[in-house]
Amino acid sequence: MNGDDLDRGDSRPDTGGTPVGRRVVLGLIGLAAVGVALGDRVNAVLSAVDRIDPTGLSALIPGGPRFRFYSVAGAVDETPTEQYRLEVSGLVDRPGVLSFQDLSGLPQTSLTRDVQCVTGWRVPDVPWSGVALGDLLTHVGVQPGARAVLFGSADGVYSESLTMEQAMRPDVLVATSMLAGPVIHQHGGPVRLFVAPMYFYKSIKWLNSITVTDAVVPGYWERLGYDVDAWVGRSNGRDDAPTS
Ligand SMILES: Nc1nc2c(c(=O)[nH]1)N[C@H]1C(S)=C(S)[C@@H](COP(=O)(O)O)O[C@H]1N2
Numbered sequence: 704m705n706g707d708d709l710d711r712g713d714s715r716p717d718t719g720g721t722p723v724g725r726r727v728v729l730g731l732i733g734l735a736a737v738g739v740a741l742g743d744r745v746n747a748v749l750s751a752v753d754r755i756d757p758t759g760l761s762a763l764i765p766g767g768p769r770f771r772f773y774s775v776a777g778a779v780d781e782t783p784t785e786q787y788r789l790e791v792s793g794l795v796d797r798p799g800v801l802s803f804q805d806l807s808g809l810p811q812t813s814l815t816r817d818v819q820c821v822t823g824w825r826v827p828d829v830p831w832s833g834v835a836l837g838d839l840l841t842h843v844g845v846q847p848g849a850r851a852v853l854f855g856s857a858d859g860v861y862s863e864s865l866t867m868e869q870a871m872r873p874d875v876l877v878a879t880s881m882l883a884g885p886v887i888h889q890h891g892g893p894v895r896l897f898v899a900p901m902y903f904y905k906s907i908k909w910l911n912s913i914t915v916t917d918a919v920v921p922g923y924w925e926r927l928g929y930d931v932d933a934w935v936g937r938s939n940g941r942d943d944a945p946t947s
């Protein structure tokens with residue numbers, strides 16, 4: 704296992720020795736095991752797997768800024784845009800299934816923000832667009848008693864969640880475009896979440912379900928010790944100023 708990211712990233716919280724840091728370290732141990740187990744499979748799919756790091760297998764995604772590829776599930780089947788479906792359910796007035804075209808018909812929001820992974824790498828000034836999650840939730844009608852939103856992925860493994868207050872922020876997108884083009888498969892397309900003010904693990908790839916719930920359900924990494932409220936610079940043992 705290559706320890707580069709561990710050394711400059713997350714394994715030691717900047718503040719040193721906090722309870723959060725300990726939980727993160729425990730998470731890392733589980734993570735490394737997952738990475739090793741999936742390594743061969745992912746190697747078969749990616750030409751450039753170059754390391755395993757605390758939040759999963761990682762390789763540089765070719766052709767653009769220095770994003771790293773993450774998938775805790777290894778290879779994920781590609782969904783053609785015309786076959787894309789987003790299931791919206793739970794505490795909403797109008798549950799249903801939205802196609803990519805349905806998303807394109809809703810009000811569109813664009814923003815440019817840094818992407819910041821909790822392990823330390825960062826890509827500045829990434830343009831995103833899509834439907835503000837709050838606009839989508841308003842479109843389907845949030846019922847009284849709704850307190851949180853749970854997200855599922857077509858990989859069948861990853862999950863994420865936000866409080867309703869976080870979900871209604873204007874800088875949280877159901878993203879249909881990234882880097883001025885479609886969200887490519889490796890980045891979780893055709894549709895992924897982008898939670899601009901939080902570490903990139905909140906931005907679930909291959910988004911295929913949104914469930915409005917009465918309480919937050921901790922996501923994949925959060926069950927392994929990462930913070931549920933993942934504010935950049937103010938979570939996971941960090942107390943530096945937000946970067947964007
Ligand atoms: N479905 C899914 N979403 C995911 C992940 C994942 O493994 N599976 N990894 C998260 C993490 S830790 C990061 S840093 C980003 C990476 O996105 P990228 O592969 O487009 O760079 O996706 C986030 N969303």
Ligand SMILES: [Mo]
Nearest residue numbers: 758820821904
């Ligand atoms: Mo990450």
